[in-house]
Amino acid sequence: MRKQMGAVGILLCGIAAGRAHAHGVVGQRSFIEPFITEDVNPKNEFVIARPEWDHARDGRTLSFGFGLEKKISDRFSLTLDSSWLDITPKPAAKPHASGFDNLGVTLKYAFFVDPVHEAIASIALESTAPTGTERVRVEQNASFKPFLLYGKGLNELPDALEYLRPFGVQGDAGFEIAIDRARTTTLAHNVAIEYSIPYLQQAVHDFGLAWPLSNFIGDAEFNFEHGVNGEEQGRSKVFVTPGFVYMDRWVELGVAGRFPLNQAANDELDWGVIFIVDLFIDDILPRTRWQPIGGMRPPTPMPGTAAS
Incomplete structure (x- = not known):
């Protein structure tokens, strides 16, 4: 019990006064856990809640996502994730339904890390079990998705554009292939454009912004x-997810809207709101830094203090 209370105390202290950022560190850059886009960084984290409220023509869906990612080695991680769904259809005569989504399992490997240029690239394989x-x-069929992930900061911009250096980008692209008769295949590509106030303060110019503004990061995804094959073949859906997050060494908290940008997307969604509560467990519970390959690891260095 004392250990649990100590961990909670550390978390609360971090929220109250945390200025250090040790999540997804590449050089001087700390990349966030995006709302939809997959984070390029292998890491130890527990997404304790990712609530999402979606409103569409055929009803409303409330989901509570959650997931755990654990490093196997410094550059390799395993993720398990799922969600609880609550669906209220239109018209009201249709039955209300709730239950669990399928189980997702993802293996991720960072094959390229360049701290000097704030660049990182990973490959990943996501599989979904019909549980x-x-x-x-x-979906009642298993599926798998091999995909490429990337992240890059704009630290190389000239001094005349120094206030654009806090911008960074993360993205992922890959084919999701269902194991069904139609071999339903979807090409998915997500891009997250981030503007980091912590980076602005620490690496460009310190404006003396007070907490919590000094920990905010804007995010537009x-x-x-x-659709490549199956019923959705030839149809393209485009969404935008603008929001912001608060991030310190222990936790990331965020909120974003979700909106369709073309008719095919609007057929699926009118609007939505998504939240995220992400705990960086390797700093909250230091023993979780143990890895099957490499053993116990030291704390993640602060941005700019060591190579990632």
Whole structure:
């Protein structure tokens, strides 16, 4: 119990006064956990809640996502994730349904890390097992998705553009292939454009912004889906997810809107709101820094203090 209270105390202290950032560090850059886009960085984290409220023509969906990512080695991680779905259809005569989504399992490997240029690239394989509740209309077939992930900061811009250096980009692209008769295939590409106030303060110019503004990071994500094979073949959906997050050494808290940008996307979604509560467990519970390959690891260095 004392250890648990100590961990909670550390977390609360971090929220109250945390100025250090040790999540997804590449050089002087700390990349966030985006709302939709997959984070390029292998890491130890527990997404304790990712609530999302979606409003569409055929009803409303409330989901509570959660996931755990654990490093196997410095550059390799395993993620397990799922969500609880609550669906209220239109018209009201249709039955209300709730239950679990399918289980997702992702292996991620960072094959390129360049701290000097704030650049990182990873490959990943995501597989989905049909473990969800059938009444919430989850996919009844397993699927897999090999994809490429990337991240880059704009630290190389000239001095005349120094206030653009806090911008960074993360993205992922890959084919999601269902193991069904139609071999339903979707090309998905997500891009997250981030502007980091902590980076502005620490690496460009210190404006003396007080907490919590000094820990805010703006995030605008563009999400693309294109049907390659199956019922959605030839249809492209484009969404935008603008929001912001608060991030310190222990936690990331964020909120974003979700909106369609073309008719095909609007057929699926009118609007939505998504939140994230992400705990960086390797700093909250130091023993979780142990890795099967490499053993116990030291704390993640602060941005700019060591190579990632």
